[in-house]
Every structure is written in structure tokens, then in C-alpha cells.
Amino acid sequence: MLTLIGREIRDHLVYLVGLGLVGAILIAILIAAAFEGIQIEIVPPIIMLTLILGVGLCALGATQMYGDRVNRVSPLLATLAVTRNHILAARIVVGILAVLLALVPVIVASTILLRMFLPPLAFYGRMLVETSVTMILVGLACYSVGLLVGWTTSRAWLLGGCLLLLTVPISLVWIKGFGPDAMMLLLLFIGAALLQTWHTFTSASL
Numbered sequence: 001m002l003t004l005i006g007r008e009i010r011d012h013l014v015y016l017v018g019l020g021l022v023g024a025i026l027i028a029i030l031i032a033a034a035f036e037g038i039q040i041e042i043v044p045p046i047i048m049l050t051l052i053l054g055v056g057l058c059a060l061g062a063t064q065m066y067g068d069r070v071n072r073v074s075p076l077l078a079t080l081a082v083t084r085n086h087i088l089a090a091r092i093v094v095g096i097l098a099v100l101l102a103l104v105p106v107i108v109a110s111t112i113l114l115r116m117f118l119p120p121l122a123f124y125g126r127m128l129v130e131t132s133v134t135m136i137l138v139g140l141a142c143y144s145v146g147l148l149v150g151w152t153t154s155r156a157w158l159l160g161g162c163l164l165l166l167t168v169p170i171s172l173v174w175i176k177g178f179g180p181d182a183m184m185l186l187l188l189f190i191g192a193a194l195l196q197t198w199h200t201f202t203s204a205s206l
Contacts, residue, residue: 004082004090008064012094015060019102022052027109053102054142054170058162060098061146064091065201066158069151084202091147092194099139107132127178134178137186141169144193151200 149161176182
């Protein structure tokens with residue numbers, strides 16, 4: 001299993017590094033805004049970078065599955081006594097690591113900055129927890145979309161399906177906000193996407 005995870009990391013290292021860099025840029029903007037004063041001008045770049053993170057996580061999942069479909073990676077690995085369940089599990093582990101790599105540093109930096117520059121109001125703790133968990137779930141939802149759509153040989157469906165399904169987690173947060181309702185719906189979405197991915201991936205012919 002560790003060998004499969006290591007292979008996935010090596011094969012998709014560019015995505016992990018890229019997501020980490022985008023997260024670092026986002027942290028730099030937040031730090032600069034905190035010390036220089038929050039200005040409305042920082043909102044567009046923050047939104048843009050956040051969208052890039054979501055699209056990047058989706059692209060990671062799609063690349064993992066699309067590359068397998070086109071290059072027949074899993075049939076090759078299956079000859080080494082590795083099951084498709086193991087292959088998919090390794091990919092999901094790497095996807096979770098990518099989400100954490102991209103978002104946890106941003107969450108930690110935001111928490112520190114809020115405690116440094118804002119008064120310690122009672123509701124901040126709950127707000128930070130709900131916002132942090134929702135952000136991580138959105139990242140996992142974006143990654144799950146990539147896995148779900150990536151198992152195809154159609155580039156048109158790969159692109160169109162990703163763009164279409166990415167609107168679901170974004171819309172959930174836009175409508176429900178950062179809180180328990182959004183978390184529950186995101187969990188259901190992630191579970192459904194991963195279950196469908198597992199069924200499609202494991203039942204496909206070698």
C-alpha cells in the first residue's frame with residue numbers, strides 16, 4: 001500500500017507542489033492584508049486563488065483516473081497482485097494529503113492572524129472550526145469530482161463534467177454558508193461521488 005501511495009505522489013508531484021505554492025501565495029496575501037489593513041482590493045485575488053485551489057484539486061483527481069484509463073495503469077498493476085481497491089485507496093489517500101497540504105497552512109495562518117488582530121470574541125472559536133472544516137470538505141468535494149469524472153476517454157466530458165459538477169460544492173457553500181448544514185450536504189456529496197467512483201472503477205473490465 002505504501003508503495004502505491006509513493007507511486008501516486010511521484011506521478012503527481014507537480015500537482016502537490018503547485019497546490020502548495022498557491023496556498024503559500026494565499027497566506028502571503030492574508031499576512032500583507034492583516035499588517036497593512038484589510039482593503040476591498042484583496043477580495044478578488046483571494047477568491048481567484050481559492051478557485052484555483054478547487055480546480056487544482058479537481059484536476060488532480062481527474063488526472064489520476066484519466067491517466068489510468070488512457071494508459072491502462074490499473075490493469076498493469078493488477079498483474080502484480082494489487083487489487084483495484086488498493087489502487088483507488090492509495091489515490092484517495094494522496095488526494096486527502098493534497099487537500100491538507102493546500103488548506104491546513106492557510107487555515108492555521110488565518111487563525112493566528114485573527115487572534116493577533118481581532119478582539120477575542122466568544123464566537124470566534126466556533127466560527128473558525130466551522131469555516132475550517134467546511135473548507136476542507138469543499139476541497140475533498142472538488143477532488144472527488146475529479147475522480148468521478150476522470151474515468152473516461154472523452155476529453156470533452158472530462159472538462160465539461162468537471163466544470164459542471166464543481167458548481168455543486170460551490171453552490172452549497174454559497175447557499176448554506178460555513179456551518180453544520182453545509183458540512184452535512186458536502187459529506188453526502190463526497191460520499192456519493194466516492195461510492196460511484198469506486199463502483200465504476202472496480203467494475204470496469206481489465
